[in-house]
Amino acid sequence: MLADVQKALDAFGEREINRVFFVGCGGSSSIMYASKYVMDRESTSLASDLYSSNEFIHRNPRQLGPESLVILCSHYGKTPETVEAASFAREKGALTVSLTFDPDAPLAKASEYVIIYEDGKQGGTFANEAPAIMLELVLGLLSSKEGNTKLDELLPSLENLRGIIDGEKAKSLAAAKAFAEAYQDDKVIYTMGSGANYGIAYWFSICLLMEMQWIHSHALHAGEYFHGPFEILDEQVPVIQLVGLDETRPLEERSLEFTQRYGKRIIVIDAKEFDLEGVAPSLRGYLAPLVMQAVLRQYAEELATARNHPLTTRRYMWKVAY
Amino acid sequence: MLADVQKALDAFGEREINRVFFVGCGGSSSIMYASKYVMDRESTSLASDLYSSNEFIHRNPRQLGPESLVILCSHYGKTPETVEAASFAREKGALTVSLTFDPDAPLAKASEYVIIYEDGKQGGTFANEAPAIMLELVLGLLSSKEGNTKLDELLPSLENLRGIIDGEKAKSLAAAKAFAEAYQDDKVIYTMGSGANYGIAYWFSICLLMEMQWIHSHALHAGEYFHGPFEILDEQVPVIQLVGLDETRPLEERSLEFTQRYGKRIIVIDAKEFDLEGVAPSLRGYLAPLVMQAVLRQYAEELATARNHPLTTRRYMWKVAY
The missing domain is CATH 3.40.50.10490 (Glucose-6-phosphate isomerase like protein; domain 1)
Incomplete structure (x- = not known):
């Protein structure tokens, strides 16, 4: 510390x-x-x-x-x-x-x-x-x-987290490249999560997609989803589904089941696939979002490369008065 | 009561x-x-x-x-x-x-x-x-x-609110029809607000636009806007800007100034235009969202008519298991 x-x-x-x-x-x-x-x-x-x-x-x-x-x-x-x-x-x-x-x-x-x-x-x-x-x-x-x-x-x-993150990034690199290849021309990409993950969904939507890639987005809450937003889903709409390990996982599993049933372009990042051996079981729900963030960042990096739109590109931020 | x-x-x-x-x-x-x-x-x-x-x-x-x-x-x-x-x-x-x-x-x-x-x-x-x-x-x-x-x-x-709402709906009907005419073919429409209004922006995005019109949307927070989402703005992106009377009005005024400077398709609903004579001054910030909601509902109704997509249309809600 x-x-x-x-x-x-x-x-x-x-x-x-x-x-x-x-x-x-x-x-x-x-x-x-x-x-x-x-x-x-x-x-x-x-x-x-x-x-x-x-x-x-x-x-x-x-x-x-x-x-x-x-x-x-x-x-x-x-x-x-x-x-x-x-x-x-x-x-x-x-x-x-x-x-x-x-x-x-x-x-x-x-x-x-x-x-x-x-x-x-x-x-x-x-x-x-x-x-x-x-x-x-x-x-x-x-x-x-x-x-x-x-x-x-x-x-x-926390001392074990660097190794875990490096491992998960290596494991998901091919998936990140495939994501970038498949979604590079999309104009709208949603993210979805709940509980401890919601902030990561929010970050990916507003910072990575909207700010750094100029792609329309919205961080859907996996529970609110069924009370309005799910009507937007069709076979063309891309949704990045985060599935964590905290107590709200059932919400994310439910929205995943639905998006996979009616959607065709669903990207899943499931913390269950992470090797969290080095994290205390009682803390895995709280720490999974930290690993998820690093994995998702790599998705954004690959997307930026595929689109030839560097993550550092801005039109307003730090450039004009606001 | x-x-x-x-x-x-x-x-x-x-x-x-x-x-x-x-x-x-x-x-x-x-x-x-x-x-x-x-x-x-x-x-x-x-x-x-x-x-x-x-x-x-x-x-x-x-x-x-x-x-x-x-x-x-x-x-x-x-x-x-x-x-x-x-x-x-x-x-x-x-x-x-x-x-x-x-x-x-x-x-x-x-x-x-x-x-x-x-x-x-x-x-x-x-x-x-x-x-x-x-x-x-x-x-x-x-x-x-x-x-x-x-x-x-x-x-x-509250006893005066029905009259106020009826008056504001009548005043804004022409604007609602013009909105519907101009934006009926848009695929993405953002809403923006802060403070007491944010819930109304959220409602319009997820219930009216996404659920009832199948239009992509996101309720932007007028303060968060400058820390990511504003990079999405160009002359084509439509933004419905709510401007209320509560203490966070400066946030909404700031985002409005920016969207009007760099955007060309900004719809403004400003509670300052409402005749709130019958509402105690100390409560106007808290009650303005109630009037705004009724005014916006009329915007959605006109949009639904122009698009020939009734607000009651659903593909999943109450129709399939979820």
Whole structure:
């Protein structure tokens, strides 16, 4: 565990906390959906909410105050709304803990506690990457406030994650290339998931497909699917179905059964196929999305190559005023 | 106020409640987003969460228990996941209050308190329709538990809502017809909103466009927009921009400015144009989505006519097993 994470956990022990807010934008927000899921499943006493940074500021939740913990994330630490959210929360007396890749970024300056994470490009332990740190913070908080013991299982599991991810990426490379070949001309690609996975479906839709590939998308919730969205399905519509290992797996299995029955272009990423031997059984549902994200990223990389549309292509982001 | 609503409010007074869960599917869930918004803005002590019914059951939030209030909604009262969610919550000792149109429906039997709402087809007060009742329940709860006084302003405002809605529908009919004419051949139409409006954007995307018109859609969050989805915008992409009166209006104004700068097919529904004279100023942000929903419904009706695809057309819903 990074020393920065330990410092934040020490602060949790010293402060009264009755409520947690997960605050970020886009990809940085998407990794927090699993955190909210863990809070709901595990916490016996703490309330939690997840908001996009600007919604958080303007919604201005009435219960935000000195007994709130606000966890924020921004990769470059420059996202203006997230920096402002940190200042806003701090002015309200909340304990702020921010994750960023850049120690000199505005977000690092705006927050009481800062955790500088790694982006994995140098290899090394996955425990030092943002999605893993989010779980350390959440289970660390629950350890401190409620005696939850899952942090003890989390730490060794995280140490095994790099190897697991590398293995699953190697195993799925051919499938990723086949996906890219088959779907490179599609204008609309849906993703679907539930529970701890929903954030990954959301991330793939809005960041990888819409932002980086200019492909129309929507992250369908596997439960809501049957109350409207499923009517869009026909034999031409592509759906990337995530199937995880958390308690909502039956929702994803049900939507998968349906999409496979009436659709013809269904891509399945099932965490049951992952070799999670090195992850504590009680944590597999919470950690599967981290592996899924890496596998899906490779799908996007192959798609970008096939379409000759690099993932770095932008028309507005960082280029025009907004 | 309906006698059934008063009975539920009386029960709120008699029970210990520390947490509220808003539970439903599709359209019935979408009207609860404004309820969650009101809870966040107004409540000084109660936690609240909103879940699709099956996610609620399988996620099985650890804090669901005797001090929980679970508010559920299903129009026909037969949605299996919502009926099961009511039984599930009741077994956990939670106070269950369900809204349905049908007093003999399974949901009515499964719930401790039942509110039979009207669907407005007979005219009459809008106060007896589900979105209005949701606000009565939320502000009634906050009156009972925290001394919030907005319920007193809500009741006369609701009495004026039918007239307001009829007026706004008449005012926007020509725009609805023009929308239908211009967008009838589009394959993808986005909606966008934030705060109290987001549920309406979600409803229009998943129920009206995807379910009832088989048009691809996604409810964009006006804040998240700039962290991924905006890259999809070009001069061909249609976006229905909702602009409300709640505290997150600046987010919607910002996304509107951007979509109008780079897009050419932007449809704007701005609550500032509504004549809300009869609504208490302190409640206009919370009630604007109810008017917006009626106005948008008329847009969908005109679209259905122009496309010769009735809103009742289905290929799977109520027709096949799922």
